[in-house]
Amino acid sequence: MSTIIDRPRYLCSLGGAISTLSALPGVISIIHAAAGCGSNLANAHNGAAGYAGSGYCSGLALPSTNVYENEIIFGGEERLKEQIEKTLEVVDGELYFVLTGCMVEMIGDDVRSVASHFKTRGDPVYAINTGGFKGNSFRGYDLVLQALFRDYVEKHEEKDEKLVNLWGVVPVQDVFWKGNLKVLKGLVSKLGYRVNTFFGEGETLSDLKDSSRAVLNIVVSDTFGIEAAKVFEEVHNVPYISVPFPIGDYGTGLFMNEVGRALGIDGAFTDIVIKAEKKRYYGYIERLADIYSDIDLQRYAVVVGDSNYAQALARYLSDDIGWLPELVIITDDNLSAADRALILTRFKNYASGIKPKVIFNTHTSGVLKEVNYHCTPGNGERYYNSFSPAFILGSSFERDAADRISAGHLSVTYPVCNRVVLDRAYAGYDGALRLTEDIFGVLVASR
Numbered sequence: 001m002s003t004i005i006d007r008p009r010y011l012c013s014l015g016g017a018i019s020t021l022s023a024l025p026g027v028i029s030i031i032h033a034a035a036g037c038g039s040n041l042a043n044a045h046n047g048a049a050g051y052a053g054s055g056y057c058s059g060l061a062l063p064s065t066n067v068y069e070n071e072i073i074f075g076g077e078e079r080l081k082e083q084i085e086k087t088l089e090v091v092d093g094e095l096y097f098v099l100t101g102c103m104v105e106m107i108g109d110d111v112r113s114v115a116s117h118f119k120t121r122g123d124p125v126y127a128i129n130t131g132g133f134k135g136n137s138f139r140g141y142d143l144v145l146q147a148l149f150r151d152y153v154e155k156h157e158e159k160d161e162k163l164v165n166l167w168g169v170v171p172v173q174d175v176f177w178k179g180n181l182k183v184l185k186g187l188v189s190k191l192g193y194r195v196n197t198f199f200g201e202g203e204t205l206s207d208l209k210d211s212s213r214a215v216l217n218i219v220v221s222d223t224f225g226i227e228a229a230k231v232f233e234e235v236h237n238v239p240y241i242s243v244p245f246p247i248g249d250y251g252t253g254l255f256m257n258e259v260g261r262a263l264g265i266d267g268a269f270t271d272i273v274i275k276a277e278k279k280r281y282y283g284y285i286e287r288l289a290d291i292y293s294d295i296d297l298q299r300y301a302v303v304v305g306d307s308n309y310a311q312a313l314a315r316y317l318s319d320d321i322g323w324l325p326e327l328v329i330i331t332d333d334n335l336s337a338a339d340r341a342l343i344l345t346r347f348k349n350y351a352s353g354i355k356p357k358v359i360f361n362t363h364t365s366g367v368l369k370e371v372n373y374h375c376t377p378g379n380g381e382r383y384y385n386s387f388s389p390a391f392i393l394g395s396s397f398e399r400d401a402a403d404r405i406s407a408g409h410l411s412v413t414y415p416v417c418n419r420v421v422l423d424r425a426y427a428g429y430d431g432a433l434r435l436t437e438d439i440f441g442v443l444v445a446s447r
Contacts, residue, residue, distance in 0.1 A: 006363040006364050006365050006366070007363075007364040007365075007397055008136075008362075009306075009331050009362060009364075009395060009397070009413075009414060009415065010136035010137045010138070010173065010333070010414070011041060011044055011045070011136065011137040011140070011172075011173070012041075012102075012132030012133075012134075012135075012136060012137070012140070013130045013131065013132055013133075013134040013135045013136065013137070013139040013140035013143060014031070014033065014037060014041065014099055014100070014101050014102075014130045014131065014132045014140060015041040015044060015045070015132075015137055015140060016130075016136065016137030016138060016139060016140025016141045016143075016144075016170070016173065017029070017097075017099050017128060017130040017140035017141070017143060017144050018031070018041055018045070018058070018062070018099060018140070019045055019049075019137065019140070019141075019170075019171050019172035019173065020140065020141045020144040020145075020170070020171050020172075020199075021097055021099075021144060022045070022054070022055050022058040022171070022172075023055075023171035023172070023177070023178075023199040024095075024198065024199065024203075024205065024208070025056075025094075025203065025204060025205060026056075026093050026094035026095065026205060027093060027094065027095045027096075027097065027205070028057050028063065028087065028091050028093035028095070028096045028097070029058070029062055029063075029097055029099050030062075030063045030064070030065075030080075030083060030084060030087055030096055030097065030098045030099065031062055031063065031064040031065065031099055031101065032064075032065045032067070032076065032080050032083070032098055032099065032100050032101065032104050032109065032111055033064065033065070033066075033067065033099075033100065033101020033102070033103060033104060034066070034067055034068075034101055034103050035064070035066040035067075035068070037064070037101045037132075038060070038062050038064045038066075039060065042054065042058075042059040042060045042062065044415075045058075045059065045172055046059060047417060048396075048414060048415030048416065048417055049172045049173075049175045049414060049415070049416060049421070050175045050176075050416045050419050050420055050421025051420050051421070052172060052175070052421065057091055057093065063083060063086075063087040063091060064083070065079050065080050065083045065104075067079060067103060067104060071104075071107075072103055072107055075107060075108075075109060076104055076107070076109050077109050077110065077111075077113075077114050080098065080109065080111060080114050081114055081117070084096070084098070084114070084115075084118055084123075084125060088118070088123055088125075094124065094205055095124050095126065095152070095205065096123070096124060096125045096126070097125075097126050097127065097128060097144075097147075098111050098114070098115050098125065098126070098127040098128070099127075099128055099130045100127075100128070100129050100130050100131055101130075101131060101132060102131045102132045102133055104131075105129060105131030105133070106131075111127040111129065112127045112129075114127065115127035126147060126151055126152070128143055128144060128147045129143075130143055135334055136333060136334060137170060137172070137173040138170055138173065138223070138224045138306075138332075138334070139334065141170045141171070141173070141224065141225065142224070142225055142226075142227050142228050145167065145225060145228035145231075146227060146228045146231045148208065149228060149231050149232045149235060149236070150231060150235055152208065152209065153208065153209060153210075153211055153212050153232075153235075153236065154209050154210060154212060155212055155235070155236060156210065156212045156213045156236075158213065159213055159214070159215050159238075160194075160213040160214065160215070161215055162192065162193050162194055163193065163194050163195075163196070163213055163214045163215065164188060164193050164194070164195055164196070164214050164215065164216045164217070164218055164263070165195070165196045165197075165198070165211050165214045165216075165217045165218065165232075165238075166181070166184060166185065166188065166195050166196065166197050166217075166218040166219075166220060167197065167198060167199075167217070167218075167219060167220070167225050167228070167229075168218075168219040168220035168221035168224050168225045168242075168245070168308070169181055169184070169197075169199075169220055169221075169245070169308075169427075170224055170225075171199050172414075173306075173414050174308070174309075174414070175412075175413070175414055175416045175421050176412075176421060176424050176425055176426050176427075176431075177199065178199070178200060178201065178423060179423045179424050179425030179426075179427075179431070180425045180426065180427040180431065181197040181199060181200035181201075182200055182201055182423070182425060183425045183427045183428040183430050183431050184197070184220060184246075184255075184427055184428060185197050185200055186428075186430075187252070187255070187256060187277075187428055188218070188259060190273050190277075191256070191259065191260060191263065191265055191269075191270065191273060192265075193263065196208070196211050196214065198211070212232075212235075212236035212238060214238055215238070215263070216238065216239060216240070216241065216262055216263060217229050217232055217233070217238055217239070217240035217241075218240070218241055218243060218259060218262075219240055219241070219242045219243070220243055220244075220245050220246075220255070220308075220427075221242065221244070221245060221307075221308050222242060222244055222307060222308075222339065222342050222343055222346070223307050223308075223332070223335065223339050223343075224307075224308065226242060229242070239262075241258060241259070241262045243255050243258045243259065244308075244311060244312065244346055245308040245309065245311075245312045245427065246312060246427060246428060247309075247312040247313060247315070247316045247426055247427060247428070247431060247432050247435065248312075248315065248316035248319070248320040248429070248432040248435075249278060249281065249282075249316075249319065249320050249429070249432075250315050250316075250319050250320070250351070251312050251315055251316065252274075252277070252427075252428045252429055252432075253274050253278075255428075256270055256273065256274050257270060257274075277429045278429070280429070281429040281432065281433065284433055284436075285320070285321070285433075285436065288321075288436070288440065291440075291444070295444075297440060297443055298322060298323060298324070299323050299324070299389050299390055299391040299407075299408070299443075300323070300324045300326055300387050300388065300389070300390045300391070301314075301317050301323045301324060301325040301326070301327075301390065301391050301392070301393065302325075302326070302327045302328075302329070302371055302374070302375075302390065302391075302392045302393070302394070302398075302401075302407070303317070303325055303327070303328045303329070303356075303392075303393050303394065304328075304329045304331060304367055304392065304393070304394030304395065304398050304413065305329075305330070305331060305393070305394060305395070305412070305413035306330065306331055306332050306413060306414075307330055307332050307335065307339070307343045309412065309413050310328050310329070310330045310331075310343075310358075311328075311343065311346035311347060313325075313393050313412070314328050314347060314356050315346070315347075315350065316432055316435070317393070318350045318351075318352045318354045318356075319350055319351045319352055320432060320436075321436060321439075322352070323391070324354060325354060325356050326354070326356055326357060326374070326387070327356065327357050327359070327370065327371070327374045327375075328347065328356045328357065328358045328359070329359050329360075329361055329367050329370055329371075329394075330343065330358065330359070330360050330361075331360075331361065331362045331367070331413075332360070332362065333362040335360065340360060344358060357374070364397045367394075367397070367398065367401065368400065368401045368404075371392070371398075371401045371404075371405065372401075372404065372405075374387065375387035375388075375390065375405045375407075387405065388405075388406070388407075389407070389408075390402075390405055390406075390407035390408070391407055391408040391409070391410075391439070391442075391443075392407050392408070392409045392410075393409075393410055393412050393413075393439075394409075394411070394412070394413055395411055395412075395413045395414060395415050395416060396411045396415055396416055396417040396418050397415065398411075399411075399418070408439075408442050408443055409442070410438055410439055410442055412426065412435070412438075
């Protein structure tokens with residue numbers, strides 16, 4: 001039975017690879033694919049990610065072979081060689097990555113062989129097989145990291161006991177990735193460590209190249225970047241931990257404690273850091289008490305997002321601001337049974353006692369049906385169990401669902417087409433304050 005693509009919430013693996021590489025300084029993607037691939041992905045990269053822009057030599061400026069019938073019939077390796085030559089001549093970069101689309105994958109072009117031809121003569125050209133049918137954006141992200149860790153990161157036996165690497169926040173797919181990485185880096189820094197995030201503010205390719213000096217890799221996800229962490233451990237002998245993406249008190253405390261334990265930090269010191277952060281955090285949150293109670297700002301909530309955001313948002317809504325997140329829809333489309341089982345554990349033992357209904361559904365029409373089913377209208381009845389007042393945290397696609405149930409709405413997960421995003425963050429304590437501002441800003445905007 002075929003699957004209908006219904007307003008997808010992800011790019012293909014090629015798109016994920018392009019977005020990931022565009023977030024690295026001085027790295028140029030060379031697309032070996034049909035003409036439409038680069039253009040369509042550039043539009044999705046920009047317009048659906050808070051108008052993130054294209055950056056240096058990205059977007060519609062990306063070099064591409066633009067293969068047509070001739071290459072599909074007779075092979076496109078010569079066309080690729082020509083494109084690499086011209087790109088090296090015209091585009092100033094530190095690294096060049098050939099990325100493949102579906103068509104050239106199907107005809108079997110050996111892009112790694114073509115790239116090695118240039119590498120043997122001293123040009124920094126690499127290749128990754130990223131045919132779109134391999135998976136979604138998260139798969140493209142993981143493929144890029146695996147290639148970088150295998151082929152680019154230098155091997156260092158001597159370790160820096162105060163250096164760690166952190167990833168799992170996917171550029172562009174997480175619309176707030178740069179701000180989130182800044183917040184997470186700051187949190188780990190408070191434990192006394194320097195942090196490579198590769199894609200954050202002020203990061204360099206030198207940081208990436210020497211990242212094997214780290215003593216620990218921190219993957220801020222249950223699912224994204226795990227395979228890359230295994231490759232890093234295998235090639236560079238650096239262990240990793242996987243920690244759920246944190247928003248607010250519970251998630252950030254869990255994040256700090258797990259990182260602290262993995263690094264062998266005295267728990268008493270970690271507790272001091274967490275206590276200081278919580279004091280500042282709730283010092284701001286308590287300022288909402290008057291308006292919250294005066295006009296009754298508690299809401300039933302629906303959360304729609306990927307496995308990173310869904311668990312973090314639901315816990316924050318329940319245990320930080322006292323809302324009722326009754327329905328959570330996780331939109332990942334490539335989760336294994338083991339992944340799903342792990343993710344479901346993140347929705348247990350809420351301090352509030354809430355037990356959200358958790359559903360896996362990636363299709364926008366399917367999400368709408370779930371919301372309509374869960375939020376049954378009264379149909380003129382005087383007394384019924386109303387799902388009101390309500391609020392939906394999801395993507396821009398959920399605006400229609402919010403309108404149908406007269407709910408508030410905030411776009412926080414990809415695609416985000418109705419907001420401009422620069423350095424905003426939702427991770428950690430600082431990010432939760434920004435999220436609180438944004439949510440309650442929606443509710444009081446019409447007053």
